[in-house]
Amino acid sequence: MAELNDDEKYIDEWVRTMLDIWRERIERLRIMDTGTLHQSLTETVTGSAELRLIDFKFVRYGIYQALGVGNGYSKDNGGDLEFLDPEYRKAHNLGKPRTRRDWIYRKLAASRFNMAEDLARITGQKAMSVICTALDDLRSAAD
Numbered sequence: 001m002a003e004l005n006d007d008e009k010y011i012d013e014w015v016r017t018m019l020d021i022w023r024e025r026i027e028r029l030r031i032m033d034t035g036t037l038h039q040s041l042t043e044t045v046t047g048s049a050e051l052r053l054i055d056f057k058f059v060r061y062g063i064y065q066a067l068g069v070g071n072g073y074s075k076d077n078g079g080d081l082e083f084l085d086p087e088y089r090k091a092h093n094l095g096k097p098r099t100r101r102d103w104i105y106r107k108l109a110a111s112r113f114n115m116a117e118d119l120a121r122i123t124g125q126k127a128m129s130v131i132c133t134a135l136d137d138l139r140s141a142a143d
Helices: 007-028 036-040 061-067 086-091 105-142
Strands: 042-047 052-057
Touching: 007 036, 007 042, 007 052, 007 105, 036 061
Parallel strands: none
Antiparallel strands: 042 052
């Protein structure tokens, strides 16, 4: 990671690192039939020094893989997913049901927590530097 003295550099490095981690997890979890998800990962960092917005984008298919849902799953099914029944699947030649392959959520949550701690430390160090400089200036003026 970037040195912890420049929050803008830190955020840019964090974003690049997250994309690298996600691409690696996609490869490790073998979510690579077409490579579309892997290639679709992009980011945009906007805002000012006081407020930065990080926007990650990827194809919707990535969410279905991470949550283990997709074809046949609907929001209003009342919890009755007949197609998950092993006998139903066998009778209709459906093979194994989709399983969750979380390439994003767990790592994102942990990394956001770590980033918040690091940025708090960076901000604290900057504030301490400003205060120390102001005190030094006061001492110099008093001499």
